[in-house]
Amino acid sequence: MGLGDFFKNIFGKKTCAFCGGECGMLSRTKIKGDEYICSKCDDMCSFHIQKYRFTKDELRGHMEYMKRSDRIYKEVILPNIQKHERYPSATNRQGIEFFDDFGMFRIIDGSKDNKEQYPKELFRYDQVASYEPYIEESEETDENGKTRTVFGEGGIRITLVGGRDDTTTMRKGLRAHPYITEEITVCFATNDREKEDYLKYAENAIHHFNYIFGVNDDQKGLFSFGMSTKEKRDLKAAVAFTKTAFDAVKVAKDGGEISEEKKAEIMENMNAIDDAQTGGLAKYTRAADAAEAKIN
Numbered sequence: 001m002g003l004g005d006f007f008k009n010i011f012g013k014k015t016c017a018f019c020g021g022e023c024g025m026l027s028r029t030k031i032k033g034d035e036y037i038c039s040k041c042d043d044m045c046s047f048h049i050q051k052y053r054f055t056k057d058e059l060r061g062h063m064e065y066m067k068r069s070d071r072i073y074k075e076v077i078l079p080n081i082q083k084h085e086r087y088p089s090a091t092n093r094q095g096i097e098f099f100d101d102f103g104m105f106r107i108i109d110g111s112k113d114n115k116e117q118y119p120k121e122l123f124r125y126d127q128v129a130s131y132e133p134y135i136e137e138s139e140e141t142d143e144n145g146k147t148r149t150v151f152g153e154g155g156i157r158i159t160l161v162g163g164r165d166d167t168t169t170m171r172k173g174l175r176a177h178p179y180i181t182e183e184i185t186v187c188f189a190t191n192d193r194e195k196e197d198y199l200k201y202a203e204n205a206i207h208h209f210n211y212i213f214g215v216n217d218d219q220k221g222l223f224s225f226g227m228s229t230k231e232k233r234d235l236k237a238a239v240a241f242t243k244t245a246f247d248a249v250k251v252a253k254d255g256g257e258i259s260e261e262k263k264a265e266i267m268e269n270m271n272a273i274d275d276a277q278t279g280g281l282a283k284y285t286r287a288a289d290a291a292e293a294k295i296n
């Protein structure tokens, strides 16, 4: 390749593999297979994926996936929402919005959310492998030789279950995310002035994840003398198991019909068993499945 070709290759215009439009050096990203995606088409993808890892066909599939997510948000969640928790409650940076009734959450992003073509991306609770708060600080020395700690940024980091992860070593009931393998950083604060307030929001968001994943379910409240959440769940499952087994034996022996009422009861009992085995997570899996099933 001559020098001219080299520059032409870098600075010259390329064609977007999706819309066919021309894209300059600053408004394109290279994808797998020596092709490019323009910034407008890029906006139809998740901003949590590395585009260079995907081929044109894979990204096409991803865009469909994002469209579907957007429809679930607009057609299923928004019209039916009862309560949602949002941290921070208002932000032009990033935050997290929890939809417990649908077993999903969303990452708020000030710069993306007001773009018309950007589909709202949802994550299922059962795709979360881990989450933790993070804070980046540095040491600064002034002219008098005094050092002080300077706040850089803070928020939470979320790792989803990746396609290559071994789910058998993880908590029960988790499922892999089809596209995201990188750690997701949700930045709540980038300057010292907002630090205190925003770290409180990070703490609240972590607290909510703990609640979803039943982190403190085996602890009894200091002043409560009853059973812990886990004990109640386990007891319910034990009762449910006995009942379901009894029903199954009866049907096997007598044959014949099971009434709709009985079917619903068996289903409920099996759900209770699922809940106990997944530490309460199965409840959110069912909610997310139901939300997804409403969109074809």
Ligand SMILES: [Zn+2]
Residues within 6 Å of the ligand: 016, 017, 018, 019, 020, 021, 037, 038, 039, 040, 041, 042
């Ligand atoms: Zn394009």
